[in-house]
Amino acid sequence: MLRKYAILLAAVMALAWSSTHASxxxxxxxxxxxxxxxxxxxxxxxxxxxxxxxxxxxxxxxxxxxxxxPYELAVDAGEAEYNKPFANGKSYSDCFGDGAVRAQYPYWDSERREVITMELAINECRTDNGEKPLKWNKGKIAELSAYMSYISRGQxxxxxxxxxxxxxxxxxxxxxxxxxxxxxxxxxxxxxxxxxxxxxxxxxxxxxxxxxxxxxxxxxxxxxxxxxxxxxxxxxxxxxxxxxxxxxxxxxxxxxxxxxxxxxxxxxxxxxxxxx
Amino acid sequence: MKKYAISGLLVLSLVAGGASLAGDEFEAAWQAADDKRKEAAGMQSEWRDTKKMLDKAKQAAEKGDIDTAMSLVAMAHEQAADGIVQAEREAVMWITRVPR
Incomplete structure (x- = not known):
C-alpha cells in the first residue's frame, strides 16, 4: 500500500518537475x-x-x-457605436485606430503588471474619455467587441x-x-x-x-x-x-x-x- | 385562575427560551458554515450553491422553521468543506492533466 503511494507521489513530482520546466x-x-x-x-x-x-x-x-x-445586427450596432463620438469629441478610434486590433489582445502590460483584454481596454477607453463603463458580459460591449473582431478576421x-x-x-x-x-x-x-x-x-x-x-x-x-x-x-x-x-x-x-x-x-x- | 395564568406564563417562557436557544445554535452554525464558505472562496474553490443554501437557511430561520434552516446550514457546511478538500487535492493534481 505504502509502495503504491510512493510511486504515485513520485509520478506527480516528476510531472510537476517537467511542467515547471516546460516553456x-x-x-x-x-x-x-x-x-x-x-x-x-x-x-x-x-x-x-x-x-x-x-x-x-x-x-x-x-x-x-x-x-x-445572427451576429450581423450586433456587428452593425457595434460599428455605429464605434464611430459615435464621446461627449468630449473623441471616439474609440482615438484609442484603437481603425479598430482591427483583436490580435493584439490579450497582452501583458509590463507597467501595470496585469493582463489586458480587449473588453477591458474598451471600457478603459470610455472611462479615460469621461464616459461610464459598460457592463462586461453583453449588450454594447459585446457589440463593440463583435465589430472589432469582425474587422480583425484573418489576423x-x-x-x-x-x-x-x-x-x-x-x-x-x-x-x-x-x-x-x-x-x-x-x-x-x-x-x-x-x-x-x-x-x-x-x-x-x-x-x-x-x-x-x-x-x-x-x-x-x-x-x-x-x-x-x-x-x-x-x-x-x-x-x-x-x-x-x-x-x-x-x-x-x-x-x-x-x-x-x-x-x-x-x-x-x-x-x-x-x-x- | 391565578394558578393557570402562572402555568401559562411558565410554558410560554420555556417555549421562548427554547426558541432562543435554537436560534443561538442556528446563528453559530450558520456563521461557522459561512466562514468555511469564505475559506473555500479564498482558495478559488467555492461551489455554486453554497451561498444560496445559506441564504435559504436564513429565510427558513426567520419563518421559525429551524429544522429546515439547520439542515440547509449542514449541507452548506459540507459543501464548503468539500470545496476546501478539492482545492488542496487539486493544488497537487492539476498538473497531471497537462498534455505532454
Missing part, C-alpha cells in the same frame, strides 16, 4: 498535438470553428446559419509572454493552473470537458475541442439570443460544473484568457461566431 511554447505544441492526434481528420486551422470542426451534422446546420449570420492569434518578465510568465502559469484544476460540485476542470471530453456528448450537445476556443469571440449564442463575451461563457462553464463563477474581467478570467488564447497562437481569428 509556454512547449505547452502550446503539446496542446496542439493533443488535439491534432485526437482528431487527425481535422485540418489545423479548422479548429477555429470549435465544435463544427468535429461534428459534421452540427456543421451542416451552422453553415446554413452563416448564410444569414493570426499572436499572444506574447515576454521572456524577460517573470511576472508575465507567472500570470500565464496561473491561467494554466486554473484551466486544468477541477472545481465545483461536479468536480470538472475546463480540460476534462474540452480536452479529454472533446467530441463526446453531454445530453444533446457535443463538447468542443479547446484548441481554437478563443478565436471566434464574442459569440452569438441561440441560447442567449444575443452576442456575449468570452468571460460570460467562462462564467457559464463554471456554473455548469456547479462552481461559483468568478467576476468577468477579474484577474482569474483575464489570466485564463491569456493562457487559453496563447494555446491557439497561429490560428486565424474568425469572430464573431454563431453557436447554439
Amino acid at each position: 509556454p511554447e512547449d505547452d502550446r505544441m503539446a496542446f496542439e498535438k493533443y488535439f491534432t492526434t485526437k482528431f487527425p481528420e481535422v485540418p489545423l486551422n479548422d479548429f477555429q470553428n470549435g465544435i463544427y470542426s468535429v461534428d459534421p451534422v452540427a456543421r451542416a446546420d451552422w453553415e446554413q446559419i452563416e448564410e444569414f449570420p 493570426a492569434v499572436d499572444v506574447k509572454i515576454p521572456e524577460d518578465d517573470p511576472e508575465a510568465l507567472a500570470a500565464y502559469e496561473r491561467g494554466k493552473q486554473f484551466y486544468y484544476t477541477k472545481r465545483g460540485q461536479l468536480n470538472f476542470s475546463c480540460f476534462d470537458c474540452h480536452g479529454t471530453g472533446a467530441g463526446k456528448g453531454v445530453r444533446l450537445e457535443k463538447l468542443s475541442p479547446a484548441l481554437g476556443h478563443t478565436t471566434h469571440w464574442p459569440v452569438y449564442r441561440s441560447k442567449w439570443g444575443a452576442v456575449g463575451t468570452l468571460h460570460r461563457r467562462f462564467g457559464g462553464c463554471n456554473r455548469q460544473v456547479r462552481a461559483k463563477n468568478f467576476k468577468s474581467q477579474g484577474q482569474e478570467y483575464r489570466e485564463l484568457e491569456y493562457f487559453l488564447t496563447y494555446m491557439s497562437n497561429g490560428l486565424e481569428l474568425n469572430g464573431p461566431g454563431a453557436r447554439r
Whole structure:
C-alpha cells in the first residue's frame, strides 16, 4: 500500500518537475498535438470553428446559419457605436485606430503588471474619455467587441509572454493552473470537458475541442439570443460544473484568457461566431 | 385562575427560551458554515450553491422553521468543506492533466 503511494507521489513530482520546466511554447505544441492526434481528420486551422470542426451534422446546420449570420445586427450596432463620438469629441478610434486590433489582445502590460483584454481596454477607453463603463458580459460591449473582431478576421492569434518578465510568465502559469484544476460540485476542470471530453456528448450537445476556443469571440449564442463575451461563457462553464463563477474581467478570467488564447497562437481569428 | 395564568406564563417562557436557544445554535452554525464558505472562496474553490443554501437557511430561520434552516446550514457546511478538500487535492493534481 505504502509502495503504491510512493510511486504515485513520485509520478506527480516528476510531472510537476517537467511542467515547471516546460516553456509556454512547449505547452502550446503539446496542446496542439493533443488535439491534432485526437482528431487527425481535422485540418489545423479548422479548429477555429470549435465544435463544427468535429461534428459534421452540427456543421451542416451552422453553415446554413452563416448564410444569414445572427451576429450581423450586433456587428452593425457595434460599428455605429464605434464611430459615435464621446461627449468630449473623441471616439474609440482615438484609442484603437481603425479598430482591427483583436490580435493584439490579450497582452501583458509590463507597467501595470496585469493582463489586458480587449473588453477591458474598451471600457478603459470610455472611462479615460469621461464616459461610464459598460457592463462586461453583453449588450454594447459585446457589440463593440463583435465589430472589432469582425474587422480583425484573418489576423493570426499572436499572444506574447515576454521572456524577460517573470511576472508575465507567472500570470500565464496561473491561467494554466486554473484551466486544468477541477472545481465545483461536479468536480470538472475546463480540460476534462474540452480536452479529454472533446467530441463526446453531454445530453444533446457535443463538447468542443479547446484548441481554437478563443478565436471566434464574442459569440452569438441561440441560447442567449444575443452576442456575449468570452468571460460570460467562462462564467457559464463554471456554473455548469456547479462552481461559483468568478467576476468577468477579474484577474482569474483575464489570466485564463491569456493562457487559453496563447494555446491557439497561429490560428486565424474568425469572430464573431454563431453557436447554439 | 391565578394558578393557570402562572402555568401559562411558565410554558410560554420555556417555549421562548427554547426558541432562543435554537436560534443561538442556528446563528453559530450558520456563521461557522459561512466562514468555511469564505475559506473555500479564498482558495478559488467555492461551489455554486453554497451561498444560496445559506441564504435559504436564513429565510427558513426567520419563518421559525429551524429544522429546515439547520439542515440547509449542514449541507452548506459540507459543501464548503468539500470545496476546501478539492482545492488542496487539486493544488497537487492539476498538473497531471497537462498534455505532454
